[in-house]
Amino acid sequence: MTHLSDDTLNEYLDETLAPELKAEMDLHLAACELCASRLLELHVLFDELESLPELHLRVDLSAAIRARLVDGAPLPRPVRWLALTQSIVAIFTAILAWPLIEAFLQLMLLVSPTDIFAGATLLWLEATASLRWPEFTFEMPAWGFDPTSSSLVIVMAGVFILWVVANSLLIIPRSRRIL
Amino acid sequence: MIDPIDRDLIIRVRRGETEAFGQLVFRAQAAVFNVCYRLLGERREAEDMTQEAFIRAWERLHTFDVDRPFLPWIRRVAANLCLNHLSARGPDSPELDDERDETDSAFGPALVVEQHERSEVIRAALLALPPRYRIAIELRHFQELSYDEIAQFLDRPLSDVKSDLFRARKMLAEKLKHDPSV
Numbered sequence A: 001m002t003h004l005s006d007d008t009l010n011e012y013l014d015e016t017l018a019p020e021l022k023a024e025m026d027l028h029l030a031a032c033e034l035c036a037s038r039l040l041e042l043h044v045l046f047d048e049l050e051s052l053p054e055l056h057l058r059v060d061l062s063a064a065i066r067a068r069l070v071d072g073a074p075l076p077r078p079v080r081w082l083a084l085t086q087s088i089v090a091i092f093t094a095i096l097a098w099p100l101i102e103a104f105l106q107l108m109l110l111v112s113p114t115d116i117f118a119g120a121t122l123l124w125l126e127a128t129a130s131l132r133w134p135e136f137t138f139e140m141p142a143w144g145f146d147p148t149s150s151s152l153v154i155v156m157a158g159v160f161i162l163w164v165v166a167n168s169l170l171i172i173p174r175s176r177r178i179l
Numbered sequence B: 001m002i003d004p005i006d007r008d009l010i011i012r013v014r015r016g017e018t019e020a021f022g023q024l025v026f027r028a029q030a031a032v033f034n035v036c037y038r039l040l041g042e043r044r045e046a047e048d049m050t051q052e053a054f055i056r057a058w059e060r061l062h063t064f065d066v067d068r069p070f071l072p073w074i075r076r077v078a079a080n081l082c083l084n085h086l087s088a089r090g091p092d093s094p095e096l097d098d099e100r101d102e103t104d105s106a107f108g109p110a111l112v113v114e115q116h117e118r119s120e121v122i123r124a125a126l127l128a129l130p131p132r133y134r135i136a137i138e139l140r141h142f143q144e145l146s147y148d149e150i151a152q153f154l155d156r157p158l159s160d161v162k163s164d165l166f167r168a169r170k171m172l173a174e175k176l177k178h179d180p181s182v
């Protein structure tokens, strides 16, 4: 008589056997004491695992978990406003600096970096000197500086610093969350 | 078998309510902790892994199908984290924490001690298994996944999963037979 394999006994208890196969096994088990006791042994193990009690959790973890989620929560309002402001300023600056960018792009294809720099500055000064504001009755406010001069560079530097600061504010709270 | 309260909480969490997530954690934390404890055997470590599991769930909740039950999902997330943790930790087997103060005393003290000792023996036997056998037992017996589901979860061939599970049972049965403390 061929005894049942360990695999078959396992599958029998896991209820994964086809009905014909199971019926065949039942016949064998009824006749073979050895296989019946092997099955019983495995069955005891199943029961023991099932009877393993669940342990109590001694601490409530929900507060700690929620505290960790604060980092992932929506950004505080001032930071969001700062981010919005920086994008508007960046777009405005890009429009203002377009003649410089355009000149730069043209020169990039032609000459050496030093020439590009000198030439671009010159071109930009020329281009912005002839820059006309649209005809609608818009009064340039008294900025206290000439927008076509080098003071524009200072403004751009300021915008750049603002941009860096705003981005680090956006990035830092997120990077702290990465596990 | 979708719990309507869990479902409602998940929908609220997706709207950004961390408060609702706190409630979800409160409801599921004991079950998740038990998964981690069975796999790791250390209370402190299991608590940490429980936290990690919920953080992971929070990050992935947008991929979760609200029409499926939450508890089985979070328990699988926890099992997965523990498995990674175990393979990073190496082969050392931790001492089982003493859980002597845990059991209910609905029965006589002698019976309680006896039952308690037996569950400690079972836990110790589980922890003595190699991690891949331990996870097979966890997924089949405690999370009640089918062979196919386990194979899919572990991303391993069905034949490997079955052989791991059957060997794990054999080892467990032998360990428990040699320590028949009941």
Ligand SMILES: [Zn+2]
Pocket: A002, A003, A004, A028, A032, A033, A034, A035, A036
């Ligand atoms: Zn037989």
